[in-house]
Amino acid sequence: MHDAPLLLFKTQRKTKAMELTAEVRELVEFYKLEPHPEGGFYRRTYCAEGLIQQSTQQMRFKGERHYSTAIYYLLPAGNRSKLHRIASDEVWHFYLGGPITIAEISPKDGKVKLTSLGNDFRKGQVFQHVVPAGSWFGSYPQEGTAFALVGCTVSPGFDFADFEIGDKDKLLKEFPNAKEVIDRLL
Numbered sequence: 001m002h003d004a005p006l007l008l009f010k011t012q013r014k015t016k017a018m019e020l021t022a023e024v025r026e027l028v029e030f031y032k033l034e035p036h037p038e039g040g041f042y043r044r045t046y047c048a049e050g051l052i053q054q055s056t057q058q059m060r061f062k063g064e065r066h067y068s069t070a071i072y073y074l075l076p077a078g079n080r081s082k083l084h085r086i087a088s089d090e091v092w093h094f095y096l097g098g099p100i101t102i103a104e105i106s107p108k109d110g111k112v113k114l115t116s117l118g119n120d121f122r123k124g125q126v127f128q129h130v131v132p133a134g135s136w137f138g139s140y141p142q143e144g145t146a147f148a149l150v151g152c153t154v155s156p157g158f159d160f161a162d163f164e165i166g167d168k169d170k171l172l173k174e175f176p177n178a179k180e181v182i183d184r185l186l
Helices: 004-012 022-030 168-174 176-185
Strands: 041-047 069-076 081-085 089-097 100-105 112-117 128-131 136-141 147-155
Touching (some): 022 069, 022 147, 069 136, 081 176, 100 128, 100 176, 112 176, 136 176, 168 176
Antiparallel strands (some): 041 069, 069 147, 081 136, 089 128, 100 136
8 A cells, every 4th residue: 555645644633643544545545635725635636628728717827727626535533624815616425434524604694504515315415515705614524424525616617726724813803703623624
């Protein structure tokens, strides 16, 4: 098994390195996942060939963007996707494992929205969820979830130039009503 992604993951965390289950290690290896700066593991699985030119885009983008991109994203228990924002809409798709909560903070009014992504509709879980461009958002596995394997599709396509991890102090000042989510995801 290739241990580089696991070693990177352990060294990028500021807290005690968490142990990954055999099943999570197997998924990381099988899908060739790498550590993501926001937490968890990912791999880009699709990048549209077509490009949207800078001159036809809204000013929120810095350069041309692919029409669309997609990734696998694996979030193990005890981990989180830190609050971050991007310049495009992001569609989350549930694939495997247990449910996660996607937490969003609206940039307009600071309202918090929690969405349960999973496969049990009787518990209010959904298979897909769209996070609007510019929203602060992150996610975490729900109680009893060993891991969640999801997909994220971004359009216009994702580029790290559009990716920003939140600053806890700034977000607490701007969105004091979202303190619980900010404390949990930063």
